[in-house]
Amino acid sequence: MKSLMDRARGARGALGALAIALVLITAAMLVAGASPIDGFAALFAGALGGTHQLGETLVQATALLFPALGIALAFRAGLFNIGAEGQLLVGGLAAGALGANVHLAPALAAVIMLGGGALAGGVWGGIAGWLKARFGANEIIATLMLNFIAASLTGYLVAGPLKSSPAGGPETAPLAHAYWLPVLLPYTRLSIALLIALAIAALLHVVLTRTVFGYELRAIGEAPEAARRAGISLQRMALLALASSGAIAGLGGASIVAGELHRFNTQLSPGYGYTAIAVALVGDLDARWICVAAFAFGILETGGLAMQAVANIPKDAIHVIEGVIVVLLAARRYVAARAAIAS
Amino acid sequence: METGRAMSVALALRGIRKTFPGVVAVDGVDLDVRRGEIHALVGENGAGKSTLARIAFGELHADAGSVEAHGTVGLVHQHFELVGRLRVWQNVLLGREPRTGWRIDTRAARARVTHLAQRNGLSIDPDALVEDLPVGMRQRVELLRELERDPAVLLLDEPTAALAPGEIDAFFATIEQLAHNGTAVLVVTHKLNEVMEHAQRVTVMRHGKIVEQTQIARTSAREIAQAMVGGELPAIAQRAATVLAPCLSIRDLRTAGAAGLRGVDLDVRRGEIVGIAGVEGNGQSALADAIAGMITHAGTVAFASPHTTVGIVPQDRAREALVLGWSLVENVAFSRFQNARMHAGPFVNFANARTDAQTIAQRFDVRAATLDVPVATLSGGNQQKIVVGRALVDHPEFLLAYNPTRGIDVGAAALVQSRLVQARNDGAAILLISFELDEILALADRVLVLFNGSIAGAFDGASADRGELGRLMAGGA
Numbered sequence: 001m002k003s004l005m006d007r008a009r010g011a012r013g014a015l016g017a018l019a020i021a022l023v024l025i026t027a028a029m030l031v032a033g034a035s036p037i038d039g040f041a042a043l044f045a046g047a048l049g050g051t052h053q054l055g056e057t058l059v060q061a062t063a064l065l066f067p068a069l070g071i072a073l074a075f076r077a078g079l080f081n082i083g084a085e086g087q088l089l090v091g092g093l094a095a096g097a098l099g100a101n102v103h104l105a106p107a108l109a110a111v112i113m114l115g116g117g118a119l120a121g122g123v124w125g126g127i128a129g130w131l132k133a134r135f136g137a138n139e140i141i142a143t144l145m146l147n148f149i150a151a152s153l154t155g156y157l158v159a160g161p162l163k164s165s166p167a168g169g170p171e172t173a174p175l176a177h178a179y180w181l182p183v184l185l186p187y188t189r190l191s192i193a194l195l196i197a198l199a200i201a202a203l204l205h206v207v208l209t210r211t212v213f214g215y216e217l218r219a220i221g222e223a224p225e226a227a228r229r230a231g232i233s234l235q236r237m238a239l240l241a242l243a244s245s246g247a248i249a250g251l252g253g254a255s256i257v258a259g260e261l262h263r264f265n266t267q268l269s270p271g272y273g274y275t276a277i278a279v280a281l282v283g284d285l286d287a288r289w290i291c292v293a294a295f296a297f298g299i300l301e302t303g304g305l306a307m308q309a310v311a312n313i314p315k316d317a318i319h320v321i322e323g324v325i326v327v328l329l330a331a332r333r334y335v336a337a338r339a340a341i342a343s
Numbered sequence: 344m345e346t347g348r349a350m351s352v353a354l355a356l357r358g359i360r361k362t363f364p365g366v367v368a369v370d371g372v373d374l375d376v377r378r379g380e381i382h383a384l385v386g387e388n389g390a391g392k393s394t395l396a397r398i399a400f401g402e403l404h405a406d407a408g409s410v411e412a413h414g415t416v417g418l419v420h421q422h423f424e425l426v427g428r429l430r431v432w433q434n435v436l437l438g439r440e441p442r443t444g445w446r447i448d449t450r451a452a453r454a455r456v457t458h459l460a461q462r463n464g465l466s467i468d469p470d471a472l473v474e475d476l477p478v479g480m481r482q483r484v485e486l487l488r489e490l491e492r493d494p495a496v497l498l499l500d501e502p503t504a505a506l507a508p509g510e511i512d513a514f515f516a517t518i519e520q521l522a523h524n525g526t527a528v529l530v531v532t533h534k535l536n537e538v539m540e541h542a543q544r545v546t547v548m549r550h551g552k553i554v555e556q557t558q559i560a561r562t563s564a565r566e567i568a569q570a571m572v573g574g575e576l577p578a579i580a581q582r583a584a585t586v587l588a589p590c591l592s593i594r595d596l597r598t599a600g601a602a603g604l605r606g607v608d609l610d611v612r613r614g615e616i617v618g619i620a621g622v623e624g625n626g627q628s629a630l631a632d633a634i635a636g637m638i639t640h641a642g643t644v645a646f647a648s649p650h651t652t653v654g655i656v657p658q659d660r661a662r663e664a665l666v667l668g669w670s671l672v673e674n675v676a677f678s679r680f681q682n683a684r685m686h687a688g689p690f691v692n693f694a695n696a697r698t699d700a701q702t703i704a705q706r707f708d709v710r711a712a713t714l715d716v717p718v719a720t721l722s723g724g725n726q727q728k729i730v731v732g733r734a735l736v737d738h739p740e741f742l743l744a745y746n747p748t749r750g751i752d753v754g755a756a757a758l759v760q761s762r763l764v765q766a767r768n769d770g771a772a773i774l775l776i777s778f779e780l781d782e783i784l785a786l787a788d789r790v791l792v793l794f795n796g797s798i799a800g801a802f803d804g805a806s807a808d809r810g811e812l813g814r815l816m817a818g819g820a
Binding site: 210211212213215216218219222223225226227228229230231232 | 657677
């Protein structure tokens with residue numbers, strides 16, 4: 001039940017960030033001596049210029065959307081979950097291992113894979129939540145450290161116990177074709193994972209704005225002392241928030257395995273879990289705007305490659321610009337918080 | 344005081360106007376403060392008095408009008424602006440430290456602060472860490488910092504809000520001395536007894552305008568109060584005869600910490616208000632937290648029945664009671680999720696929450712554009728009405744009210760106090776913890792004095808003697 005003003009503010013935040021991104025990209029092109037018009041033409045053609053390009057953009061957007069929604073959930077509870085990367089990995093591994101080893105009806109197998117991925121991510125996030133609830137551990141440190149453990153653990157497991165074949169690379173056995181998530185857009189890699197992500201976004205929005213759980217979650221984020229005095233257990237909510245946050249990211253990892261890679265390998269994520277922090281912030285921690293932000297980031301990721309070829313701007317520049325946007329938005333939040341205190 | 348010296352104007356404000364988005368905070372105000380006078384500026388919350396003081400100090404710029412000061416202007420803020428990790432002398436001289444070369448001359452600095460304190464009759468240890476000091480001492484530091492610049496005009500914004508009765512007297516003795524020596528003093532306050540006792544002139548503001556300006560000798564507290572609220576003060580509801588029945592029983596309650604309880608026994612019965620009088624820091628917070636189940640304790644806190652319904656008005660509305668970014672409806676729902684009315688399955692029952700919010704807004708005259716604006720946009724008085732209204736909306740058998748009218752305006756305070764008395768008349772047991780002795784005396788059927796974690800005395804509300812209470816509050820045997 002955000003007020004109309006807050007909604008406008010959220011919209012302005014996302015649109016403002018996009019506008020700044022465009023200005024920065026233009027500046028980068030001019031510095032590189034390329035024509036911004038050609039560069040943007042290449043960027044948008046590369047991202048949206050055809051079915052294949054659109055599909056690829058949406059694949060990227062989907063991969064970012066899951067962890068961004070998870071991060072936003074934790075953030076609304078006042079918890080900075082930067083462990084989405086690790087939660088993605090364990091979710092993906094669980095899905096890959098289950099998919100390679102169960103023999104079930106395809107629909108059931110998909111449910112088992114995705115459910116197993118969500119569970120694994122939930123446990124991974126839940127560990128950080130438990131550490132916080134039980135020992136008062138800082139969740140930023142805990143989730144970050146768990147990323148390294150997840151990377152090492154999944155790397156070890158696919159190089160050893162879960163390896164597909166003695167001769168093969170570090171990955172789980174390929175999924176049976178019947179277990180692949182159905183393709184959404186013909187002739188692209190885009191699977192129905194996009195629809196699942198959008199459904200999660202809708203669910204998250206309803207949970208946060210209509211349910212008792214959502215209100216308790218936001219209360220511990222916005223007014224922890226008032227929440228405690230209203231009988232809400234901060235420990236319990238921290239555990240639940242980080243576990244749910246991890247579950248959404250884990251589901252994202254599972255959907256990449258079931259919909260895109262069709263096996264788990266350690267190259268599952270080029271840092272989706274970290275970029276998703278930016279997506280969540282750009283989306284003003286509002287599930288609806290996060291969908292928009294994920295699409296915008298998908299465009300930058302996919303179109304960046306084409307831009308590199310045409311306008312001679314390294315794709316890494318895109319990441320630099322993404323970083324700048326995050327800093328700007330963080331500053332905006334900081335300024336707003338200061339203003340709120342001052343008034 | 345009517346000497347020639349007292350008549351010369353030290354601070355002249357002319358046609359001051361200041362708007363904030365959506366409100367005219369100060370609307371065409373003329374005000375003179377004369378050398379040697381204590382001038383009280385009173386008004387309800389939001390009347391524009393603090394804004395006017397900040398404009399006079401130069402902290403805010405007026406949209407229109409002029410500020411003319413003969414000499415420096417000092418401002419002692421309502422919320423102290425001190426660095427807790429620095430020592431007293433470091434705070435007093437911050438930015439103006441005496442130097443030898445590039446080093447601070449600590450010896451000279453200490454001597455300067457000690458001398459300044461002595462000259463003004465404000466004894467203080469210049470080497471104490473500010474964060475270790477009690478509130479009254481911190482205010483001395485704040486005052487010394489302003490006096491160090493030898494101001495011709497001294498502005499005091501709600502200076503006694505956090506002080507105990509004894510500290511208040513000492514504070515005004517200092518201020519009267521300053522005025523006697525020729526300083527022009529403007530005191531922004533809402534405590535009318537202090538105005539009547541210590542000021543020579545009073546200016547009353549309402550809605551950004553001056554509605555009354557007169558000599559104290561020619562007015563009364565009642566007239567000033569009526570000018571502040573713009574009409575008759577709402578009378579506090581009369582206490583009716585009630586049937587007393589046991590409700591809360593506390594035995595040998597002990598809690599840890601310097602401001603803990605050292606064996607408190609007390610009973611609160613349905614149909615009575617028990618007032619806990621005392622100076623801040625004598626165990627009030629521990630008592631409230633133990634009853635609310637927020638801290639561990641030894642001894643017993645027992646209600647007459649395990650099903651006794653409890654309402655709580657916490658001390659700090661902004662931190663402990665409300666989620667400021669949420670609407671009235673959301674706040675009414677949020678603290679009552681244990682109540683089946685507030686949910687429908689996993690969902691918040693917004694329909695019931697809205698009904699209850701409407702009830703509260705009506706009963707407590709909450710002034711909000713709609714029930715859906717964030718409560719952060721409401722005045723402190725309206726926020727407090729929401730907190731008290733929410734605690735009473737389920738008609739609890741026991742109510743804990745901790746400083747229920749702190750920092751809110753006269754009209755709002757009278758309304759809140761009336762509702763407490765009505766709840767008592769309807770059979771609620773009320774434990775009222777307040778730092779305002781006047782409030783306790785006005786409301787309580789029985790008064791207990793809390794000093795240093797123990798009950799130092801018990802009185803019948805009707806026969807309690809102010810002087811005796813004050814003596815016990817200060818630790819007198």
